[in-house]
Amino acid sequence: xxxxxxxxxxxxxxxxxxxxxxxxxxxxxxxxxxxxxxxxxxxxxxxxxxxxxxxxxxxxxxxxxxxxxxxxxxxxxxxxxxxxxxxxxxxxxxxxxxxxxxxxxxxxxxxxxxxxxxxxxxxxxxxxxxxxxxxxxxxxxxxxxxxxxxxxxxxx
Numbered sequence: 001x002x003x004x005x006x007x008x009x010x011x012x013x014x015x016x017x018x019x020x021x022x023x024x025x026x027x028x029x030x031x032x033x034x035x036x037x038x039x040x041x042x043x044x045x046x047x048x049x050x051x052x053x054x055x056x057x058x059x060x061x062x063x064x065x066x067x068x069x070x071x072x073x074x075x076x077x078x079x080x081x082x083x084x085x086x087x088x089x090x091x092x093x094x095x096x097x098x099x100x101x102x103x104x105x106x107x108x109x110x111x112x113x114x115x116x117x118x119x120x121x122x123x124x125x126x127x128x129x130x131x132x133x134x135x136x137x138x139x140x141x142x143x144x145x146x147x148x149x150x151x152x153x154x155x156x
Contacts, residue, residue: 004150006039009129016045016123023116026125027092030083036092037135038083038127043096045123047075050100052112065143069115075100076107077123079114084135084148093137093146 012033016025030038054070081096096114101107117123134151141147 002148002150004133006130007132008039009131010035011129012127014125014127016119016125018119018121019048020119020123021116022047022119022123023094023096023114026094030092035083035127035129036085037130039130040079040081040083040096040125040127042078042080043123043125044078045076046120047072047077047100047117047123048120049073050075050077050098050117051115052098052100052110053115054110054112065145070110070112072100072102072110074103074120076103077101077117081114082135082148083127084137086137086146088139088146095137095146095148 014029016022030036050072051069052072053066053068055066055068056070059066077098077100079096079098081094083092083094086093097112098114099109099111101109136149136151137146138149139146
């Protein structure tokens with residue numbers, strides 16, 4: 001396990017609108033406000049469509065990460081995540097997980113890593129910028145899974 005104390009910066013409330021590309025709007029907001037790392041304690045609302053990590057059938061190797069995509073439509077969602085910088089792609093690397101309930105199946109649920117989503121009606125998010133230490137998400141281990149790491153803080 002890795003652990004570090006965080007120094008938090010600005011706090012934002014974001015309200016996404018119907019039809020918004022959720023991840024594109026989030027990463028665009030971060031670029032505009034020069035946010036390279038943050039924690040997202042909560043977001044909630046509806047998605048017209050959402051792409052989640054998920055396989056359709058038994059896993060060939062339960063110890064390996066799943067890279068397949070499952071698409072769901074018309075869901076309510078609650079989620080959380082972190083934003084860190086990927087040194088491998090030199091870009092923001094969101095790590096977002098959601099619990100979604102399908103409106104057409106008595107709110108039948110799924111929980112997984114969010115790949116992309118299109119907002120339905122509204123999505124609300126709280127975002128807290130992390131000032132220090134530097135949070136990175138390099139690809140690690142035998143499967144190349146992007147993993148949260150912390151760069152040493154400069155001495156005070």
